[in-house]
Amino acid sequence: MTGKQNFTELRRFDEEYIPFPPFVAAIEAIKANLTLFRETGIAQHLLVLGESGTGKTSLCRWLAHQYPKLVMPDRDVTPVLIISVPAAATIASMAAVILDKLGDPASSTGTISMKTSRVITLIRACRVEMILFDEAQHIHDRGQAATQYMVGDWLKSLIDQAGIPTVFLGIPRLEGLLQVNEQLRRRFSRRMRLALGQSDETSIHGECLQLFRSLGSCLPIPLTCAPYTWEELGMRLYYASDGRVSYIKKLLAAALRRALDTDINDISPGLLELVFTHEIWWEGIGKLNPFNSAFEFRRLDRNNEPFERGSVSTPRSKRPAKC
Ligand SMILES: Nc1ncnc2c1ncn2[C@@H]1O[C@H](COP(=O)(O)OP(=O)(O)O)[C@@H](O)[C@H]1O
Ligand SMILES: [Mg+2]
Numbered sequence: 001m002t003g004k005q006n007f008t009e010l011r012r013f014d015e016e017y018i019p020f021p022p023f024v025a026a027i028e029a030i031k032a033n034l035t036l037f038r039e040t041g042i043a044q045h046l047l048v049l050g051e052s053g054t055g056k057t058s059l060c061r062w063l064a065h066q067y068p069k070l071v072m073p074d075r076d077v078t079p080v081l082i083i084s085v086p087a088a089a090t091i092a093s094m095a096a097v098i099l100d101k102l103g104d105p106a107s108s109t110g111t112i113s114m115k116t117s118r119v120i121t122l123i124r125a126c127r128v129e130m131i132l133f134d135e136a137q138h139i140h141d142r143g144q145a146a147t148q149y150m151v152g153d154w155l156k157s158l159i160d161q162a163g164i165p166t167v168f169l170g171i172p173r174l175e176g177l178l179q180v181n182e183q184l185r186r187r188f189s190r191r192m193r194l195a196l197g198q199s200d201e202t203s204i205h206g207e208c209l210q211l212f213r214s215l216g217s218c219l220p221i222p223l224t225c226a227p228y229t230w231e232e233l234g235m236r237l238y239y240a241s242d243g244r245v246s247y248i249k250k251l252l253a254a255a256l257r258r259a260l261d262t263d264i265n266d267i268s269p270g271l272l273e274l275v276f277t278h279e280i281w282w283e284g285i286g287k288l289n290p291f292n293s294a295f296e297f298r299r300l301d302r303n304n305e306p307f308e309r310g311s312v313s314t315p316r317s318k319r320p321a322k323c
Helices: 003-015 021-040 056-066 091-101 112-125 137-141 145-162 174-180 182-187 204-216 230-241 245-262 269-280
Strands: 046-049 080-084 130-134 166-170 190-193
Touching: 003 245, 021 046, 021 056, 021 130, 021 190, 046 174, 056 080, 056 130, 056 166, 080 091, 091 112, 091 145, 112 145, 137 145, 137 174, 145 174, 145 182, 174 182, 204 230, 204 245, 230 245, 230 269, 245 269
Parallel strands: 046 166, 046 190, 080 130, 130 166
Antiparallel strands: none
8 A cells, every 4th residue: 555545544544433331322412412502491410521642632623523613694603613622711711712712802811700791692692502611620630629619600600690511521530620619519420431331231341342453344355363262362462552442542553554654454453462561561572561471460550650640641751642
C-alpha cells in the first residue's frame, strides 16, 4: 500500500465510533432526558463519570453531530451546547466560555452579573435545549472549598434559571465537587459510568475483546490470537488497556501503522506486545507486558505504572495524554 492510502486507513480508523455498551447507555440516557424536556418541559440532569480515555469527549462530539447547530437568517440555533470547562474554572471564565460558544462578540467584558444575564438571554435566543459540561472536574480542581462552592453555586443557579437539562462529564473525582455543594448534588442524583465491566452477562475481559474485535473489523488486515485463545487475549487486553477504549484504540492504531509500513499481514499478540512497549509503557517488557507469555496477570496500577490511580499521563513521556 502507498503512504497516502495508509494515512487514509489510519484516519478512517481514528474517526470510527463503536457503540460499546456503557457508551450507548450514556447516549440513550442523555437522549431520553432531551426527549423528556421537549415533550414535557421537565429538566433532568445527569452525571457521566469515566477515567481519562473512556470516551467522554467523544460522546459530546457524537451528540453535537447528532444535534447540529442550525444557521438561520436571523440567528443561530444550537439545540445541544457543549462546553469544555476551562482548567481552574472561575465564574468569570465559565461565563466567558459559554458566551463565546453562543457567539457573543464581547464574551469577556462586563461584570459577572452582566455576563450571567447575557448567558441566560443567549441560551433562550439560541434555543439551547441541553448543555453538556465536559471536563467538569476542572470546577473541582480549583482547590479551595470556598471557590468550588461559589462556582458550584453559580452553576446551580444558572441551571435553574435556564430551566434546561444538563449533563456534567468528568473523571470520577468530579463526585467530590458534588459533595461540597449539596444543592448541586441533589440536581445530579442520576450517575452513569463509562467504564467497561458493568454488564451482568459479559465479563470485563469479554467486553474488552468485543471492543477490540469491533474496532478491528474496521481495519484492512485481520486480528489473530495465537498462541493464545481469544478468551485469554481478552484478559490480556483488559490488563493492557485498563478497560479504556482509548488504549485499545491506541494499540490497534499503532499495530496497524507498523503492519502497513512493514507489510505484516495480521495483527497478532506478538505485534501487540511490541506496540504496548512503544506506545503505552516503555518499561512494559517481559512479565510487565500483558501480551508476553510471562505476564503476571495483575493490574498495572502501581506507582509509575500506566494505570496508576489518578494519573492522566503515561510514564513513558510524562506529557498529558492526548485524550
Ligand atoms: N465509542 C467510541 N468508538 C471508538 N472510539 C472511541 C469511542 N469513544 C472514544 N473513542 C476513542 O478513545 C479515545 C479517547 O476518547 P475521549 O473521548 O477523548 O476520552 P475522554 O474524554 O474520556 O478522555 C479517542 O481516540 C476516541 O477516538
Ligand atoms: Mg475528554
